[in-house]
Amino acid sequence: MTSPQDxxxxxxxxxxxxxxxxxxxxxxxxxxADVYTVTRKSRRTSFRAVWWRHALALLALAFALFPIVFxxxxxxxxxxxxxxxxxxxxxxxxxxxxxxxxxxxxPYWTWYKNSLIICGVATVATLVLGAAAAYAFSxxxxxxRRFGLLFILLVxxxxxxxxxxxxxITFATVGEVIPQIGLNTLWGLLLVYLGGAxxxxxxxxxxxxxxxxxxxxxxxxxxxxxxxRVFFTIILPLVTxxxxxxxxxxxxxxxxxxLLASIFLTDADNQTLAVGLYATxxxxxxxxxxxxxxxxxxxSLPVVLVYLSLQRLLIGGMTAGSxx
Amino acid sequence: xxxxxxxxxxxxxxxxxxxxxxxxxxxxxxxxxxxVKWGLILLTLAVLGWxxxxxxxxxxxxxxxxxxxxxxxxxxxxxxxxxxxAKYLFPGVLLMLLLQIxxxxxxxxxxxxxxxxxxxxxxxxxxxxxxxxxxxxVEGSTRYALNIAVPEGTDVATGDLAYLLTDADGxxxxxxxxxxxELPADGVEAGPTGRIIxxxxxxxxxxxxxxxxxxxxxxxxxxxxxxxxxxxxxxxxVGLSExxxxxPTRVYDEEADxxxxxxxxxxxxxxxxxxxxENGEGAALPQGWREFVGFENYTNAFTNATxxxxxxxxxxxxxxxxxxxxVATFLxxxxxxxxxxxxxxxxxxxxxxILILPYALPIYxxxxxxxxxxxxxxxxxxxxxxxxxxxxxxxxxARVAVLITNLWLGFPYWFIVCTGALQAIPSDVKEAAAxxxxxxxxxxxxxxMPLLLVxxxxxxxxxxxxxxxxxxxxWLLTEGGPFVGGQSSIGSTDLxxxxxxxxALGGAAPNFGFASAISVIxxxxxxxxxYFGFTRTAALEDVN
Numbered sequence: 001m002t003s004p005q006d007x008x009x010x011x012x013x014x015x016x017x018x019x020x021x022x023x024x025x026x027x028x029x030x031x032x033a034d035v036y037t038v039t040r041k042s043r044r045t046s047f048r049a050v051w052w053r054h055a056l057a058l059l060a061l062a063f064a065l066f067p068i069v070f071x072x073x074x075x076x077x078x079x080x081x082x083x084x085x086x087x088x089x090x091x092x093x094x095x096x097x098x099x100x101x102x103x104x105x106x107p108y109w110t111w112y113k114n115s116l117i118i119c120g121v122a123t124v125a126t127l128v129l130g131a132a133a134a135y136a137f138s139x140x141x142x143x144x145r146r147f148g149l150l151f152i153l154l155v156x157x158x159x160x161x162x163x164x165x166x167x168x169i170t171f172a173t174v175g176e177v178i179p180q181i182g183l184n185t186l187w188g189l190l191l192v193y194l195g196g197a198x199x200x201x202x203x204x205x206x207x208x209x210x211x212x213x214x215x216x217x218x219x220x221x222x223x224x225x226x227x228x229r230v231f232f233t234i235i236l237p238l239v240t241x242x243x244x245x246x247x248x249x250x251x252x253x254x255x256x257x258x259l260l261a262s263i264f265l266t267d268a269d270n271q272t273l274a275v276g277l278y279a280t281x282x283x284x285x286x287x288x289x290x291x292x293x294x295x296x297x298x299x300s301l302p303v304v305l306v307y308l309s310l311q312r313l314l315i316g317g318m319t320a321g322s323x324x
Numbered sequence: 325x326x327x328x329x330x331x332x333x334x335x336x337x338x339x340x341x342x343x344x345x346x347x348x349x350x351x352x353x354x355x356x357x358x359x360v361k362w363g364l365i366l367l368t369l370a371v372l373g374w375x376x377x378x379x380x381x382x383x384x385x386x387x388x389x390x391x392x393x394x395x396x397x398x399x400x401x402x403x404x405x406x407x408x409x410a411k412y413l414f415p416g417v418l419l420m421l422l423l424q425i426x427x428x429x430x431x432x433x434x435x436x437x438x439x440x441x442x443x444x445x446x447x448x449x450x451x452x453x454x455x456x457x458x459x460x461x462v463e464g465s466t467r468y469a470l471n472i473a474v475p476e477g478t479d480v481a482t483g484d485l486a487y488l489l490t491d492a493d494g495x496x497x498x499x500x501x502x503x504x505x506e507l508p509a510d511g512v513e514a515g516p517t518g519r520i521i522x523x524x525x526x527x528x529x530x531x532x533x534x535x536x537x538x539x540x541x542x543x544x545x546x547x548x549x550x551x552x553x554x555x556x557x558x559x560x561x562v563g564l565s566e567x568x569x570x571x572p573t574r575v576y577d578e579e580a581d582x583x584x585x586x587x588x589x590x591x592x593x594x595x596x597x598x599x600x601x602e603n604g605e606g607a608a609l610p611q612g613w614r615e616f617v618g619f620e621n622y623t624n625a626f627t628n629a630t631x632x633x634x635x636x637x638x639x640x641x642x643x644x645x646x647x648x649x650x651v652a653t654f655l656x657x658x659x660x661x662x663x664x665x666x667x668x669x670x671x672x673x674x675x676x677x678i679l680i681l682p683y684a685l686p687i688y689x690x691x692x693x694x695x696x697x698x699x700x701x702x703x704x705x706x707x708x709x710x711x712x713x714x715x716x717x718x719x720x721x722a723r724v725a726v727l728i729t730n731l732w733l734g735f736p737y738w739f740i741v742c743t744g745a746l747q748a749i750p751s752d753v754k755e756a757a758a759x760x761x762x763x764x765x766x767x768x769x770x771x772x773m774p775l776l777l778v779x780x781x782x783x784x785x786x787x788x789x790x791x792x793x794x795x796x797x798x799w800l801l802t803e804g805g806p807f808v809g810g811q812s813s814i815g816s817t818d819l820x821x822x823x824x825x826x827x828a829l830g831g832a833a834p835n836f837g838f839a840s841a842i843s844v845i846x847x848x849x850x851x852x853x854x855y856f857g858f859t860r861t862a863a864l865e866d867v868n
Contacts, residue, residue, distance in 0.1 A: 050669050057675055060660050064679050067732065070704055071693055083702035129416040136412035145409075155424055157854045159793060162821070162843045163427035165434060165828045165836050170427065176484070177382040178375055179477025195423025198416025226353065227408050256686035258796045263829060266479065274688040278800065281692050289696060296689040307684035308677055 075297045080290025096294035108295055110269055111276040114186055115299075118272060119254045122193040126250045127243050129198040134205035135231050139217060149206070152199045160196055161259045167192055168263055189264040189272075193254060201246045208242040209235065248310060252303050273299045365402050369395055394418065428847075435621055435840035438597055441833035443612045447594075449501055450613040451576050454583060454599065456545030456558030457611070458574035466491060468559065469519035470567040472534050472541070473498075473526040480533050485544050487559060487567055488526060490518040498526070499546030499559055519565055534564060543611055583609070621841035634814040635823075641723070642819045646791040649730045650784055656731065657738025658776065662768060665746045676743075683736035691800035694729040698801075717806050719816035726817050730797055734787075738780075745779045746772070789853045793821045793846065820846050 066087065074085035078093035100108050136142075137149055160167075168183070171192075175182015182188055216238075217230040225234075236243075258274045265271045271279070277299065281292040376391045397418075401410045437443075445453070469490040474483030487499040488507070496507035496514075511524040522528055534541070546559040548569065555576075561567045573587045583592040583599050590606065592599035598612040625635055660679065664672055682690065697704040698715035706712060715725045749772060757767045798804060804815035804822040814823060820842055828839035 050666055053663050053666055053669050056663050057660070057669075060663075061675065061678055063732070064682050064736070066704075067690065067693055067697065068681055068685070070697065071689070081702075082696055082699060085702075086704065086707065129419070132412040133416045136409045140409045140412070142409045148413075152420070155420060155428075157850060158424075158428060158847055159850070160424060160427070161793065161795060162846055162850075163424075163431045164825065165840045165843060166427040166430035167423075168829065169434070169439075169836065170430065172482070176475065176478060177384060177387070178378045182477070183482075184479055191419075192423055194419045195427075197419060198413075199420055199424070228357075228411075231412075252684075256688060256796070258688050258800065259825070266481075274686065278688055278692065281696070285696065285699065286702065293693065293696075296693065300685045300689050303686060304681065304684045307680055311677065311680060 071293055071297055071300075074290060075294040077290060080287075082286045082289035085289060085293075096290035099291045100294045100298075103291065105268065106276060106280055106291075107269060108276070111271050111273045112299070114265075114270065115255065115272040115274075118186055118190055118193070119251050121190055122197065122254050123247050123251045125194050126197040126201065127247055129194075130201045130205045130246060131236065131239065131243065132231075133198045133202055134209045135235060137202070137206050138209035139214075139230075139235070140227070149202070152202055156196065156199045156202075160192065164259065164263055167260070171264070183264055184266050184270055185264075186270060189261060192260055192264070193257075201250070204246060205239075205242060208239055212238050244310075248306055252306065255303050361402070365398065368398055372398070431840045431843050431847075434836055435844045436616055436618060437614055437837050438612075438617045438620070439614050439837045439840075440835035442610060443597055443614050443837075445501075445611075445613055447613040447615070450611045451583070452501060452547045452555065453543055453545065453611045454609055455555055455572045455574055455576055456547040456560070457543060458572045458585070459545060459558035459560045459568075459570040460573050460587075461560075461562075461568045461570045466569050467562075468497075468567045468569070469517050470561055470565055471520045471528050472561075472564075473523070473528045476525050476527050478527075480527060480529055481536065483527075485537070485540060486526065487546055487561065488520040488523055488528070489559070489567060490514060490520055494518055496520060496523070498523075501544070501546070504546055504548055504559065517565070531564060617837070621838045622845075624838070625841060625845070638814060638818050638820060638823055641817070642792065645723075645726065645730075645819065646788050646794075648727060649734060649791045649794075650788050652727070652731050653734030653787075654738045654742075654780075654784065656735040657740075658742045660735070660739045661742035661746055662772075664743065676740075679739055680736050682732055683734075683740075687733070687796045688800055690733060691729065691797050694725075694732070695801050698725045716802055719806060719808050722802050722806055722817050726798065726801060729801055730791070730794070733797070734791075737787075741780055741783060742776060745776050748779070749775050785853065785856065789850055792819075792850070792853070794819065795821045795825065798822045799825070 069087055070085070073087060073089040074082075075096055076092050076094070077085050077089040078091040078095045079085075080096050080099065084090060100106075133152075137145060171181075171183050171188050175185070175188070179185075180187060181191060212235060216234055217225075220230050220234055256274065257272075258278070261272050262275045262278065265275050268276065268279075273295070277292055277295050280288050280295065372391055372395045376388055376395075379387045379391060397414065401407055401414050468487075471488040473486050473488050474480055475486070478484065484500065487497075489497040489499055489504075491497065496509055496512055498505055498507045507520075507523060512520055513522045514520050520528075529537070541561065544561075547555045548557040548559065550556045555572070557569055558572050559567050559569050574583050574585050574592075576583050581594050582602070584590070585592070591602040592609060593602050597615045597617075598608040600608040625631055664675060695716065700706060700712070700714045700717065703715070705715065713721055715721045753771060753775070754767060757771045762770065798817055798819050799822055802815070802817045804818035804826060806817075807813075807815050813826070818826075824839040824842040824846070827835050827842070
């Protein structure tokens with residue numbers, strides 16, 4: 001998937017993409033043309049002019065939708081195997097969900113809970129660490145600031161997943177001493193995700209922070225507010241749009257993370273949805289297909305809802321910097 | 325959004341304007357803030373102290389001093405009024421140092437070693453293992469009741485093995501690769517023969533789990549040392565529930581760095597991290613050790629004929645895969661964006677919501693579902709189009725399947741990006757082109773495309789770098805396969821990253837050293853791509 005915002009795999013390129021964003025941050029006016037008043041006659045002529053656009057757009061929709069239709073219809077297909085699945089459900093029913101929720105060897109809701117915990121905690125940490133660092137880089141003046149910023153950017157060039165061998169061996173050793181954060185624990189995986197929490201979005205954050213007028217905090221400082229007071233009561237409320245954008249991108253990116261999770265989490269009770277569903281399908285590609293696809297459908301719901309309800313915000317975040 | 329923000333700014337400015345009211349900022353920090361602050365500092369120190377205790381028990385002194393240093397930093401940064409920027413940067417920087425930079429440096433370090441199957445432990449541990457492994461039972465030696473365990477909290481499939489032993493007098497011992505220690509009887513549960521069933525701090529293995537680790541157990545023995553620290557004997561298992569103490573038949577000579585087999589008389593010398601027979605006849609001893617091998621992993625990659633051929637293939641496919649994906653997804657996304665970029669077109673919101681779905685679904689859902697759809701016998705693709713293609717079983721069709729899937733996954737991203745970029749192209753440019761007599765196609769080709777490419781160039785480089793390491797897609801769709809030509813190490817759709825993953829963790833004989841070397845090679849390629857991206861954009865000029 002083309003998602004440079006994936007927090008575990010941010011590259012310099014994606015940072016560049018944000019780099020030219022000077023605080024635009026919010027959405028671009030992509031939907032402004034929707035509001036268009038026309039008379040009945042001109043509407044008819046305009047349809048005649050654009051019908052071919054509709055036809056081609058429907059083709060694109062068919063291409064985008066057919067795997068999704070397949071997912072939905074297989075999930076509600078009572079036979080529950082790959083060989084009986086098709087674009088239309090043959091025997092509609094909820095038997096796949098029954099099987100999914102009552103499989104002792106595959107604790108689906110535990111996976112769901114684990115995914116929510118990991119993504120939730122990591123997202124909050126990403127926001128806290130990122131906003132704090134951006135404040136230091138945008139508002140405070142100190143020696144080594146420019147070098148520090150460039151250094152963090154440089155480190156982000158190398159995706160965490162490339163160092164998986166070192167992470168695996170390190171955490172195997174750590175686990176012998178402190179089993180609570182070793183391999184096969186949620187906390188260990190969470191720590192790995194937090195490694196890039198500050199750096200991955202620093203550019204996006206700093207760009208936005210720079211657009212908040214400095215006069216605001218200077219005025220507050222003159223009135224006796226401490227640096228912490230300025231940060232918490234003046235800056236943070238003003239940067240909520242970027243917090244929302246980064247928060248969603250981080251959550252969605254982690255929700256789909258597979259490599260590190262599959263290295264770390266080996267016990268079924270500790271796994272996330274990504275690892276658990278992968279194992280479910282691989283147990284028997286034909287027999288467990290219905291169960292897998294039912295689980296996949298439920299696992300997709302949170303991110304799809306986030307995308308659909310906040311698409312303007314996300315589109316702004318994704319295209320930030322693409323327009324000069 | 326921007327209007328909202330500026331109104332918020334106005335409101336905030338308004339609040340701050342000296343309008344004669346008393347301003348509310350007092351120079352004293354509220355009590356609850358102080359309480360929370362000191363509570364957090366103490367909590368952090370408590371957690372660090374607990375960690376230090378665990379580490380001290382295990383005897384990792386370097387880690388102890390690291391934890392102590394971190395604790396000092398916490399106090400210096402948060403308990404004083406100095407170093408204000410550090411207060412905001414410390415946690416993030418600490419996590420970055422420990423979990424991004426350390427793994428990076430460690431990867432480079434591992435890539436210069438032979439770390440891997442048969443070369444896991446240090447040389448001392450390898451020698452100890454060889455010697456205790458050669459123990460032969462002598463007449464009248466003690467027998468122990470035995471159970472096999474791993475330290476509590478470690479994985480039974482990978483944790484360090486240990487013998488839980490009961491001698492004839494009923495005393496309990498625990499034997500590890502480091503030697504024999506007494507086990508306090510508190511909490512130990514023993515069976516009728518005196519065999520330990522459970523002991524605090526240890527997880528005993530079931531017969532099935534013991535069987536799964538029979539290879540590890542074959543190399544395992546507990547060394548017994550005399551008071552001078554010389555190994556005099558070893559303990560080995562006999563079957564699943566008994567062990568004996570005996571004298572080793574292989575003796576290590578530290579001066580000469582050789583191992584002599586007292587039964588056969590063979591002398592083994594250390595060579596290439598293994599003990600090999602001096603006269604060159606017979607096999608090397610299986611227990612090797614980890615050592616520095618210089619550039620061997622790298623030179624192997626470039627000079628070993630089979631490896632080089634395989635790696636070249638993987639590299640070519642990897643570059644083609646990333647480049648094709650970026651170009652194809654961009655073109656399709658842009659085409660749809662142009663199609664929808666008509667003010668008269670209605671229902672754009674609905675179209676956009678649906679077109680975003682492939683991008684919104686998690687990769688493990690979409691890639692696995694596509695893998696199922698490409699199934700030769702029951703898959704949707706073959707059924708729908710009346711084909712009988714062995715998509716994931718033949719090298720070329722598997723590559724086509726990967727490219728189709730990634731086109732589907734990636735085009736919505738470019739559709740969204742291009743829609744945004746198209747909106748920002750001023751209409752007078754298009755009008756000027758029309759006045760100059762350019763047709764619709766010429767306008768797109770000569771006016772809109774160049775402007776679009778300037779705008780989305782950095783994103784294309786980012787997308788290329790991302791897809792260059794698109795582990796998720798390949799692993800979930802094909803696992804790098806299919807494997808042709810009777811080998812199972814290099815698959816037809818392998819990227820460098822999936823190859824490294826399989827080398828390190830995929831098989832029975834991990835080769836961490838070589839996998840790390842491949843990672844380092846990818847590091848350099850990513851660096852080159854990013855440098856290219858850097859110089860092509862003016863992003864860095866604005867760092868102030």
